[in-house]
Amino acid sequence: MNLDERLQNVTIIGAAGKMGSGIAVLVAQEMSKLKLKQENKGKIYRLNLVDITEEALDGLRSYLRVQLVKAAEKSTVLLRQIYADRKDLIENGEIINAFVDDTYALLNFTTDYNIAKDSHLVFEAIFENEEIKIKVLKSLKEICLPDALFLTNTSSIPISFLDEKAGLGGRIVGYHFYNPPVIQKLVEIIYADNTTEELKEIGLEFGKRLRKKLVPAADISGFIGNGHFSRDGLYALNKVEELKDEYGYHGALYIMNKVSQDFLVRPMGIFQLIDYVGLDVFQSLLRVMKTHLKLEHLNSDLLNKFMDKKIAGGQNPNGSQKDGFIKYEKNRPAGVYNIEEGKYRMFDEDWRAGIDKKLNPTNEKFAPWRALLMDGKKMEKLGTHFNNLKGMNTYGSELALDFLKTTKDIGENLVKDGVANSEKEVNEVLMNGFFWLYGPIHNFI
């Protein structure tokens, strides 16, 4: 059965979640374009969107409508060709609406898994919880057609483990989209030991159609992206324990966040990133990796303390950032948490200036990430920047170079451990999935 045939009936489980809803937008468009082809007239297409509650599905309905409109607005040049025969549709506005309506018409929204019984492809994007994932995959195996193929979005659970526990006989592949799937170009593709050749091909072809950048990763917990992110974050958390005596927990968090953002020229500081992803998600990532890799050190007491206080970051339903390590006002950092005092210390200009001066006494100006993003000479400029750091011998430059070195080691170990085929894959994942300007494996140091 080829991809076109499989795309006639698809189910997404966990469709109302952050990842599921984005995947739904992508899959729905592809299905709709197929349905609108002349040769497919009369065929029935169905995309089944399954989640736990009706409330969640209502949210999904409005999200999908907005996203489908946006997608149609961006592809109107193509849509005019697709609808060339429809004499009644003349203006862009009419064509955009027609595409949204036609796409919407192939959607089923439901809380009932049994809808998946005719599906040839199933995307799984429920919570990152082994037991639930296995339970759900097991019951889907019973419900779905015997040749149904499963694509799981898990961030860290080994695919072979899921395959074995759910008894799927190799009909599963890791298909790790990045958040938000509609925008992020990267997908890590992870084969289980037994993933069938057919499914491997389907995975590759589908990625091409979505115009995603597919990067293969080995079936080792955390894969490439989170394999790096987990250790990078952990390094920063451990460093905070080291620096807290001198600067307090809040000062140490501030320092590591600033060093990673300004000195390492990243899109956001490491703690802002963990806040964005969610402390809960980060904690469970470490937990899963620790279990599967049997590495005791993949744990942070400091992180656990935050979670005990129910400080978890993540986003509000309107997309604004919730407080985590950092307190946000209008989505901008406005304070840092001091775990000993059990409260946020709001930024005080004098305090901040004092720490900034300690980090960077000569007040060197670093080009921020955004300024270099579109710069044709960014690698050259980054080279100069890191060279400067080497000559500065300041507290900040030392912390930064240490971080840079660690980051590189983590990347190199991913290759050594066989998680990534080569340095190139590691760099591609961090640059595409995390928007770094440079890959962790570089010649700056």
Next chain:
Amino acid sequence: MTYFRKKIYATAGFNTVALGTGRKEFHPKKPRPGIEHYIKEAGMGSINQIQNPENIDEGVIGNFMAARFCNQGNLGGFFPMVHPTFQYKPCIRVEGACDSGGLALVTAIKTILADMADVVMCIGVEVQNSVKAIYGADYLAGAGWFSGERKEGHAYFFPDQFSQRAGACYEKFGNEKMRAGMAQWYVNAIENARKNPDAQEYHNKNSDLLATGMTSPNPKAFCEHINVFDCSKVSDGGSALIFASEEGLKKIGVELKDAVEMISFAQVQDNLTTPPPDLTKLSTCAVAAKRAYDRAEIKPSDLSVLDVHDCFTIAGLLAVEAAGVAGYGEGADFVIDGNTKSYGIIPTNTTGGLVGYGHPTGASGVRQAVDVVKQLSGKAGDCQVKISPDKPFGMMSSMGGNDITVVAMVFSISSA
């Protein structure tokens, strides 16, 4: 200069800022001034330069598509809002796609020539940022033949029309030369706009404009032969200019030295339902320019300043040919050689043009006349070019649709 039965002067020109992407104060999600604001701001900007606004007899408003962009018709009704003494005075709104402003100019002039008024205020206006570009493209496509061309047309209908012209020119005159000419047009437009605080590209800080101008087209998302930098901007803005007879000037308290004489114009209409005779030429623009020169009894080389309708960079190149300052097929080289720069043989689009200043469609014709008038009266600020006494003339040429509706107008430093 015997073409008119009396002398007509232009004075008190004013342009608002052209608001849209590129301006620091522009934010797509924040509320913005509406069309009535621009009518009032432009009108008041002009009134502030005269003594007796109560002696303005009539108004003309040029606008293309307020009915769709702003759900607003009956635009004449905003004229009395400009000044209390305009209440119960005549006002008419005229439309000719992107030449609506040009039609406003000629309507005002004809009213004075018909002895129906001594002083007429022209206002051109458009607000286009009210919808996303993909829907704006639908509205602007109204300048083409809806029932004859729209269905087969491109999502970005007008960009594609001029992309086809660019393609035809590539074939005839060589891809490389044309592409380089278009990119140079873009460079000149931005450089001039940087001297014009009202221009949409005034804040442009790009350090490699030529490279940007050379960006490869992306036919999947946009057009086959042109890139987005080849296009004029989506802009909100308004312009105002006062026309008056000699007596009219006195009535509003403007001295002759602060006015410029309008010595000829040509208003030319082509058939919307027939395709352009030759994609490598702006034939209608050429007819208009020729008539305007003949009526003014001057030659292209008598001009000290020129303002053409560069809705796209390719239109700019073809327009300098149509205006007769460059030969057929020589527009690209003419521009590459620097002849249209502010210090060149014929300074063209000295305030940025539609690519640099912006293109609030219905306002553009008026805006072009305002800028030529300012140049001839030495009031063009940082954009001022040299007006030599033996070449006291300036011309504007404004185009609606794909070379369908054209007004060309020649101004002269007042002779009296």
